[in-house]
Amino acid sequence: MTAPGGTAARLAVEAQARALGGVLTGEPADADVLVVAGSPDGELADAVGVLWSQIPAPKVRVDVLDSARAAALLSAGIHRLASTPDAGAESTEQVEPMGEHVHQQEAEMGHEHGGDGGHGHGGHTDAEQGGHEHGGHDHGGMQMPGGLMMADRAPDRDGLKLDVLHVALGPVLPAWPSGLVIDVELQGDVVQGAEVRVLAGAGDAMRFWADGTGVAAGRRRAAAHLDSVGRLLEVAGWSGAADRARGQRDVLLTETGEPVGEAREELRRLRRRVERSWGLRRSLAGLGRLGHGDVSRLGLSGPAARAAERGGDVWARLQTWLVEADLALSSGPVAPAEGPRGRPGRGSDALVAAAAHLMPGLDLGDARLVVASLDPDPDDLHSTGVAGDRDPHSGHGENGHHDEGPHGMPGGTNHQHDGHVA
Secondary structure, three states, X not given: OEOOXXXXXXXXXXXXXXXXXXXXXXXXXXXXXXXXXXXXXXXXXXXXXXHHHHOOOOEEEEEEOOHHHHHHHXXXXXXXXXXXXXXXXXXXXXXXXXXXXXXXXXXXXXXXXXXXXXXXXXXXXXXXXXXXXXXXXXXXXXXXXXHOEEOEEEXXXXXXXXXXXXXXXXXXXXXXXXXXXXXXXXXXXXXXXXXXXEOOEOOOOOOHHHHOOOOOHHHHHHHHHHHHHHHHHHHXXXXXXXXXXXXXXXXXXXXXXXXXXXXXXXHHHHHHHXXXXXXXXXXXXXXXXXXXXXXXXXXXXXXXXXXXXXXXXHHHHHHHHHHHHHHHHHHOOOOOOOEOOEOOOOHHHHHHHHHHHHOOOOEHHHHHHHHHXXXXXHHHHHHOOOOEEOOOOOOOOOOOEOOOOHHHOOOOOOEXXXXXXX
């Protein structure tokens, strides 16, 4: 699980997990190590607590603030897990705020876990969350005997009366931008409206992709695009290709990585594999289309804007990332004055607005693909002061029940399963 500002720590953990033969998992039930990259705060810290409560014991939590210590902390967490004498025990390997030492804590089976550093681990169940206010929204709706909530009804697009549910997507979901919450209004599995919020991390967020990583600009830009490609392919069900993209990203971010020629050839192999898949193309083509008028109206820039030349849909945005990653390795970043998401301080803000604009009328699966194809960077949003309530395209009506799992759960994060990281 990554907090805004924790991108460097997340990348270091994923690279180390891959080196150790780890497997990323998106389901808490499959994990035994929860890695928290960065410093979640407030509602995001509560979501981490819910996620922790959903991981079965034995389990270990590892908090990483400093990317340089990711390898040591992850190895220590795995060792701690292996040496846990009781199958019902829990332990944490947690970095203190200044990153000076490691704190360890164990709890017996069935006890609630509480960590230091401001992380809440109350372990609330779905039922406990259901009747509370969430993120400043009023969870109204009809009540049944016993206090259980029931959906109200409203006309759908066909004029029929259907149940209206309010569901929070995020802030913790597999292959989901960290700290992003989209509160959607659903009738059936179709999105009727969307409101976007970005949850803050603790302290100032470093804009990892925009602020630099110590490697050449072309390699850094290509790595940023491959990071986005990996998320989109993961959501599309292409886990093998997603892992390949992430592996190539890690190589590019290493100063002693493979020569540019070899990196480009590996990237082109990935691109050929993607473009030759008719099944993948058919699932993405025509979805989430943004034409030139939309680009201008929403203030889009970067790859999402240039994808309009290829048709402006999810498939076009995937192709644009792959093409521009190749160009970045050969001749440097396309539009070097921009960041990977577009104009500095504004690119991700426009992507968030585009996501809210595109989601109404889509089913949840397609909505996830659209968000992944835009991939706003929460580090950028948080560092420019956008964190907090946002509603660029409010779709919430007055009726309806906010029927959600706690904080958009279930959702995986950076944790580990049998020595495999997720």
